[in-house]
Amino acid sequence: MTANKETETKIFNPTTNEQEFLIRKCILDDIDEVIEVNERELPEDYPFFFYKSILDNFPECFLVAQNKLGKIVAYIMWRVEKAPSINSLKYINKAHLVSIAVSESYRRRGIATILLSNSMKAIKKYKIHEYVLEVRVSNYTAIRLYEKLDYKIENIKKNYYRDGENAYFMTLAV
Numbered sequence: 228m229t230a231n232k233e234t235e236t237k238i239f240n241p242t243t244n245e246q247e248f249l250i251r252k253c254i255l256d257d258i259d260e261v262i263e264v265n266e267r268e269l270p271e272d273y274p275f276f277f278y279k280s281i282l283d284n285f286p287e288c289f290l291v292a293q294n295k296l297g298k299i300v301a302y303i304m305w306r307v308e309k310a311p312s313i314n315s316l317k318y319i320n321k322a323h324l325v326s327i328a329v330s331e332s333y334r335r336r337g338i339a340t341i342l343l344s345n346s347m348k349a350i351k352k353y354k355i356h357e358y359v360l361e362v363r364v365s366n367y368t369a370i371r372l373y374e375k376l377d378y379k380i381e382n383i384k385k386n387y388y389r390d391g392e393n394a395y396f397m398t399l400a401v
């Protein structure tokens with residue numbers, strides 16, 4: 228099991244030096260609040276059992292951010308998939324970002340950056356070769372976030388979303 232020190236981070240207010248947020252692993256009791264954040268911030272919704280199955284299978288890289296009242300204000304979840312390598316016929320493990328969202332009033336404070344970097348470290352235990360994700364071509368904010376972490380656009384997936392919008396497929400080698 229991944230040590231909590233890899234996934235836990237405290238974020239302090241630079242002016243008051245008080246702890247404002249705690250990034251930590253998600254637990255079953257958090258899922259209802261994670262769903263609230265997801266339904267408020269993203270058009271792609273999932274049923275409870277979907278979150279639970281991600282938590283059951285990949286608990287080290289399902290992280291949440293809670294504020295000082297203990298309220299969940301952000302989350303990230305990944306899954307590991309076997310996919311053919313570009314260079315050979317071998318199947319390799321890829322870390323696929325399932326979803327990330329930060330509640331609107333808590334954005335631009337570095338929460339998503341910490342969620343991504345902590346979970347990307349934690350998911351390495353699955354011997355992954357690559358991180359992959361899809362993002363709406365109109366989601367400038369998220370594209371900037373991923374580019375800041377060195378993800379590159381590999382191609383466009385046409386009509387990827389239910390409403391017909393295209394996705395950028397972005398990747399980063401481990």
Ligand SMILES: CC(C)(COP(=O)(O)OP(=O)(O)OC[C@H]1O[C@@H](n2cnc3c(N)ncnc32)[C@H](O)[C@@H]1OP(=O)(O)O)[C@@H](O)C(=O)NCCC(=O)NCCS
Nearest residue numbers: 327328329334335336337338339340362368369371372375
């Ligand atoms: C995308 C999202 C997760 C970013 O969360 P966040 O906690 O505000 O991100 P951070 O504070 O860590 O910002 C990291 C970088 O992202 C980019 N970024 C974040 N918000 C931005 C904005 N409004 N405009 C431009 N760039 C932005 C910047 O490069 C920023 O680095 P900087 O602050 O040093 O300039 C958040 O906006 C969100 O939840 N959006 C709705 C859900 C969503 O789109 N999820 C992604 C689906 S693929």
